[in-house]
Amino acid sequence: MSSPQRADRTPHPSDRVVTSLRERKKAKTRRTIQEEALRLFAEQGYEATTIEQIAEAAEVSPxxxxxxxPTKExxxxxxxxxQIILEMIKAQPPDLPPLTALRTxxxxxxxxxRAExxxxxxxxxxxxxxVPALRARTLDGLFDTIDMLAGAVAERAGRDPRDLAVRALVGAVMGVLLPAMFTWVERGGATPLPDLVDEALGYLEAGLPI
Known part of the structure; x- marks a missing residue:
C-alpha cells in the first residue's frame, strides 16, 4: 500500500507555471489600469477623472x-x-563601493x-x-524608496539599515536624483532621463564640486 501524499511535497512544475501565468496576468491588469488612467488624466484632467471611469476604460470592476x-493617487x-532598481543593485559586483554600485x-x-x-x-x-494631492502621496513613496535603498546598501556593506552613515548616503543619492527628475520634467523629456540621472550621481560621486 502506498503511503499518503505529503502535504509539503515539492510543487509540480505545472504548479509553478500556473503561478507564473497568474503573476503575468496580474501585472498586465495593473499596467492596463495605469495606462488607461494616465490616458484619461491627459484627456480630461486628473480631478475630473473618476475611479469608475478608469475601471470602465480598463475593462475591470471598481x-x-x-x-x-488603494486610491486614485x-x-x-x-x-x-x-523592484527593478533593487534587482540591479543586487547584481552589482560586491567589491564596488556603495555609491558606485548605486550609480551603475x-x-x-x-x-x-523602453521609450513607452x-x-x-x-x-x-x-x-x-x-497636483497637490499627488505631491503629498509622492513624498510618501519617496520614504518607501529610501527604506528600500537603505536596506540594499546596508546588505552590501554588512551594516544596519538604520545606521546614520547608510541613511546619509541614501539621502544624498535621493537629493541629487530629485533635481535630475525635475530637470527631465521641465525639459519635457528632451534630455534622456538615464543621462540626467547618471550625470547627477556622477556629480555626487565626485564630491559635489562647485
Missing part, C-alpha cells in the same frame, strides 16, 4: 481597481521601478526601459508636480 491601487504614485544600478535600470515606459514615467512625474 473593486478590481482597488485590489491593485496610487495610480500615479505607485510603480514597479523600485540606476544607469542600467533606466537605460533598459519612459513616456509613462514622464506623464506620472508631470502629474505629481502639478
Amino acid at each position: 473593486s478590481t481597481f482597488f485590489r491593485y491601487f 496610487d495610480v500615479v504614485a505607485r510603480g514597479d521601478y523600485d 544600478a540606476f544607469r542600467t535600470a533606466f537605460a533598459s526601459m 515606459e519612459l513616456d509613462k514615467v514622464l506623464a506620472r512625474a508631470k502629474l505629481s508636480a502639478s
